Amino acid sequence: MKVLKWIDDSKIVELFDRESKILQIIDHPGVPKSYKDDYFTVKLNNRLTMHCLIMQRFEGKNLAEWIKSYGRISQNLALDWLSQLVNILDIVHRNEYFHRDIKPDNIIHQPDGKIALVDFGGAREISRTFLAKLGTNGGTSTGTSMGYEITAVRSAYYSPLEQIHGQAVPQSDFYALGRTLVHLVTGISLNKIKSDEKTGRLLWRDKARHIDKPLADLIDDLMAPFPGQRPQNTQIILQRLHKLPFQSKIQRITRSKTFVISALITSISLVFFIFFRVILPAIANGLVFQGEKLEIANDFQTSKNLFNLATSIHPPAKFTVSKFYLEQASRNISNLRLAKKYYQLAIKYNERDLGAYNSLAIVCRQLRELNCAIDTYQQILKLKPDWEEYYRLGSFYDDEGKEELAQQQYQIAIKLNNNAVVAINNLSRLKNLKEDYNQAAQLALEGLRKTKDPKIQATLYKNLGWARLMQRKYTEAEKYLQKAIDLDNERIDAVCLLSQTQEALGKINETKLWWEVCMIAKSNIPEVYIWRQQLVDRLINNSKSTN
Structure with missing residues (x-):
């Protein structure tokens, strides 16, 4: 417990009060935790007021x-x-x-x-x-x-x-x-x-x-x-x-002597290599070489041979090789198969390069080589088994429609870091899809307590409103979905859910307005397509009944 001894200075009291508020807001394992009730005052002899603040104590x-x-x-x-x-x-x-x-x-x-x-x-x-x-x-x-x-x-x-x-x-x-x-x-x-x-x-x-x-x-x-x-x-x-x-x-x-000597040997070796493999053929072939030279400048295989020579003479050169392959991948990302090859080569030269593994996983996903993506994510988890990597694997399964596997990864991520709000949010959405609305709402509320990011808050309010809609708590659903849209007016899934909520509440004019936005706004969210199709099917059935 921290006790303010100098209590006659209003500025110091203000700083003390501010410290309490800051520790309540900042959520990080490296910052002391403190809660609202941990700041209090004690009166002594009806004259002296002591300000006290309880906070987490770190050992060490x-x-x-x-x-x-x-x-x-x-x-x-x-x-x-x-x-x-x-x-x-x-x-x-x-x-x-x-x-x-x-x-x-x-x-x-x-x-x-x-x-x-x-x-x-x-x-x-x-x-x-x-x-x-x-x-x-x-x-x-x-x-x-x-x-x-x-x-x-x-x-x-x-x-x-x-x-x-x-x-x-x-x-x-x-x-x-x-x-x-x-x-x-x-x-x-x-x-x-x-x-x-x-x-x-x-x-x-x-x-x-x-x-x-x-x-x-x-x-x-x-x-x-x-x-x-x-x-x-x-x-x-x-x-x-x-x-x-x-x-x-x-x-x-x-800076090492070994490097200086090795660099000298490498330089001499490369001089001989260039002389016998480049200069002499140039003399022999004359103008023909001028044309071939332009091809060599863009010849990956030649570059690869040079780097292999360098690493055979001096193994530390592998760091340069890894960087080279990574740069090649970024330049050729439009050609996914070539990018995959470069990332695999980068990993070959530096087996602990998480950036290369993550990039390889993305390319495998884009190529629809799912086994390649899963194997790469498993390698990443061996190198760095933290919550973010489990979350990424969960997102991969989520995108592939493997909901049970996605839930498992999100749950592991949350277990490793109970403040992993993005994982909490995605798990809440999956619970709604699985019709486990109580769990979906509980997760959304938990996430809202742990984040101040407006975009993430919007998705959590959307999930909460979705759960309340399916539980037929329409007034609550309307309130939460409206909050989601206020925080992020591009959340078309929240708009589609709000239109369903307004319809259930009998607000016909509002229903038509929100349904129009839901139908015409751009969205790549799977649920939005489902809700749109449900509306179209309903309108067709109503039209047939009327006729």
Whole structure:
């Protein structure tokens, strides 16, 4: 339990109250959980009011303590922790908040290796109003020049200049994150690391020579002096992180003596190869070679032979080969069979390339080679048995009309992550198709409690309205289906269901309007075709009865 001791400052009470609300909203295993009733006040002697907040406690040490005990971290651990922290920040920023106090003391290393971010007392909402307050010239440490008061949250050596002046923005979190990484990879307090007098950047790289240039560049970019020079959102950082392990391996390889010697041997070998296989035939064949040269430039087999030669001389070249095949696949995606071949070759050279496996699964689906798709998804699950991959396999079975198999995969995904709202939503839809309306409604309500995404909310309200319609709870069905359309006016399935609901309620004029939209609007949802056909059959039967 966190107790506010300084209770005579309304600003601090406001921050305390805000922390409670933020912890209720943000749903991530790396953020403390807290609920509405966990924030309360206690009066002492009818004069003093204590503010109290109960929240989840994480086992483990904060990173400041961890570094004192174990020293600086390796590059692999730095990549792991940075990735975890950016994923946490991704959820925080998506919920339109930023932390403002990221530092080693506020990051917990749990016994299972997972990282948690704590102390949201200084967090701030990203709102248009707040950003408008910062869109002014000048400013002070407690507010802006227009008189808006914005509480400044500062941590020595971790807070950027704009935050010290009370004008923190989401990118301020990235600055603090970069500085945190410097402390972790050097094991040295930031006050003992000098800064460049001209740029203000920390001169830390010579104290962490085990960090390869690609990762060091990212850390420096996170700590850029001005917010506009830093990555602009978490997705950009995650994309760069995804590429880093590959870049780092290449960096280590190219710096090694073995590589230099191997590269020299490779170069000599390639010179001989080119001389005897290319230059001499060119002299012999003259102008004929000029025409053949254009074909060779686009000859995949020649490129493949060159790469095989390179890998036979120096095995680490397989990373370049894998990248080559992936690039070829993206260029030739219109030719699905050729794309499939390239993805299979990419996997051959890098058997743990999840991106290549996922792309291969998609191509197999497009080619209607279902066994190929299923085998590929099974390989993915062996490499990465997490909820997202089970969800993707469920979606595949769903698209193929294999509803029982799809349900099984969605249920596994939800079991692995009970906040997998997309899986909850799809399972709710399948329950409606199976006429299990109670379960469909229960799942839709569960999903609605766990998401604030308007598009996903719209599909969940549609599923809930569908279940209530089939349960003949027409008033509820009308309310939920209307909410679905309000949130996403392109949900034609919700429109078709609403037309059926309005008909059941005897609202003839509304029924005609919604049926017209249902019949003419573009949709590729299977249920919409079924409902349209049912209406056409009904109209034909009514016409025959009248005649």
